[in-house]
Amino acid sequence: MCGIVGAVSERDVQGILLEGLRRLEYRGYDSAGMAVIGGDHSVQRAREVGKVAALGDAMKANPLAGHLGIAHTRWATHGEPSQINAHPHMSGERLAIVHNGIIENYQELREELRADGFEFTSQTDTEVVAHLIEKNYRALCNLHDSVRAAIARLRGAYALAVVHADEPNHMVVCREGSPLVIGVGIGENFIASDQLALLPVTDRFMFLEEGDIADIKKDGITILDREGQSVEREVTRFEHGADSADKGEYRHFMLKEIYEQPKVIKATMEGRVTKTRVLEQALGTEAANLLENVRHVQIIACGTSYHAGMVARYWIEELAGVACSVEVASEFRYRKHVIQQDTLFLCISQSGETADTLAALRQAKKAGFRAALAICNVPGSSLVRESDLVIMTQAGPEIGVASTKAFTTQLTALLIFTLALARHNGLPEEQEAEIIEALHLVPGQVSDVLALDGEIAEMSKAFMDKNHSLFLGRGSQFPVALEGALKLKEISYIHAEAYPAGELKHGPLALVDSEMPVVTVAPNNDLVEKLKSNLEEVRARGGELFVFADRKADVKAEDGIHVMQIPSVHPITAPIVYTVPLQLLSYHVAVLKGTDVDQPRNLAKSVTVE
Ligand code: M6R
DSSP states (O other): OOEEEEEEOSSOOHHHHHHHHHHHGGGOOSEEEEEEEOTTSOEEEEEEESOHHHHHHHHHHSOOOOSEEEEEEEOOSSSOSSTTTSSOEEETTTEEEEEEEEETTHHHHHHHHHHTTOOOOSSOSHHHHHHHHHHHHHHHOOHHHHHHHHHTTOOEEEEEEEEETTEEEEEEEEEEBSOOEEEEOSSOEEEESSGGGGTTTOSEEEEOOTTOEEEEETTEEEEEOTTSOEEOOOEEEOOSOGGGGOOTTSSSHHHHHHHTHHHHHHHHHTTTBOSSOBOGGGGOTTHHHHHHTOOEEEEEEOHHHHHHHHHHHHHIIIIIOOEEEEEEHHHHTTSOOOOOTTEEEEEEESSSOOHHHHHHHHHHHHHTOSEEEEEESSTTOHHHHHOSEEEEOOOOOOOSSSOSHHHHHHHHHHHHHHHHHHHTTTOOHHHHHHHHHHHHHHHHHHHHHHTTHHHHHHHHGGGTTOSEEEEEEOTTHHHHHHHHHHHHHHHHOOEEEEEEGGGGGGTGGGGOSTTSOEEEEEOSSTTHHHHHHHHHHHHTTTOOEEEEEEGGGOOOOBTTEEEEEEOOOOTTTHHHHHHHHHHHHHHHHHHHHTOOSSSOTTOOSSOOOO
């Protein structure tokens, strides 16, 4: 959460920083701010509550001129969203800092610094770091050394960028537990929480390792590791098109990303499957070795990625016959585990920077799992760098806070992984071929669902004035229902709960009345007849049903039952296809309600704090 960006250049940096913030806004949008060291070697600062546009407007009237600057877009953790709590924070008039992360021991440091005479103007943990560095600076007169001494006293997670008016030609940056990338330019250099922020100015990036501290000058970058040793970090080129942070013809990023799904699902399959088989080597040279003796899979993830893991459990147990457990990372990391022998630890994350998921991975690496596999969308992310084996999804940058194409590409990658594992566990070749053939049909089937967009928009009108809703699915469609409910609640703010349809009669049926729309996904599988009985239970209580159903499932539209026909799909690939109408439904409800679709309240794209 929170986005930081910095630049040191021959040219004025205000425009670069503002555009960087705009591109980082998905990480937080409670307030935004910037500090620039001007020609007179003083720190100029601007901060505004609300979105980056508000900062941009304020800066039109009062521009900040200078060749070195840092900026921040905030997702509030310590202290309400307000100008006083907005970054950059300063210590005195000469030091400014931006921070992403959480300092856990900030209270004790605050007391200590107060006793030293430092005055606090905000409720943030970040201001503590500013004063701590300034205190060191008074003794050491060197920004790099002052930052190093300060971070030695911090507990928690941080990516920091610090400037000091007495050293107007460079910034000092460091990371521990929060992402930070250096953008390498020609005669200018940059830093940001995400390479996306810097695509207008460079496509060459260096990823800092945990514990690194770097000095960024316009004509040079020096990096020291945790021990203070000088280190080189590899320069990599950004792989996706530079237009990925643009909405193009679409009204929202979320809609653009929903429509990109046929293309990105295909891209995630490319090079990994033939017409009938999984190319196991394409999962990594170590894949065969690693999969051979896996007896159990432990999946860890959060939010939408967790739902992808839940779908995968059905596949892994059904196709590979391997036991699989799925748990949200924030729970997993705080309990004791019984680790079965030969358990593969599998993390799923779009961003690869989710704090809970990373913490779980780091624990797992010490705990005796067979190996750690990551399914991730961001090359160079912490998760990718710290895992033994990685399967990259090819969704491209996902900007909308509500995850869409990341989910369907995660499912695609998970199904390919499952088939590779299943081959080691005796899945017959014909069955592998049947599923791969079905997977090849998915991009086309998703396009067919996208063609229903107009009808789904029409259907969404029934949800506009509702406060609650229920989503039902059975088997591997239950996680799809969970994902549909998550989408609706996060962008339309309508309370949505998902249940396995068979569980309805054990409680939630009491909620059903004409004010509670019930959304159901009904592919034609061996549970469809049971599902239909569950729908009758709803209908008998006056509930209004909205059913996305396979034509062959023979769900009839009647009074109180609205049916939208979905192309026939293989039961194994059905979760990928049936997710899409639920994404569109949520999108249209949110548009009708006039909420901020891409940046819903209280949320941020990448949850890099606990
Ligand atoms: O980047 P990750 O996949 O690790 O993120 C996990 C969740 O924070 C994320 O899926 C979140 O639930 C989305 N807002 C859902 O749309």
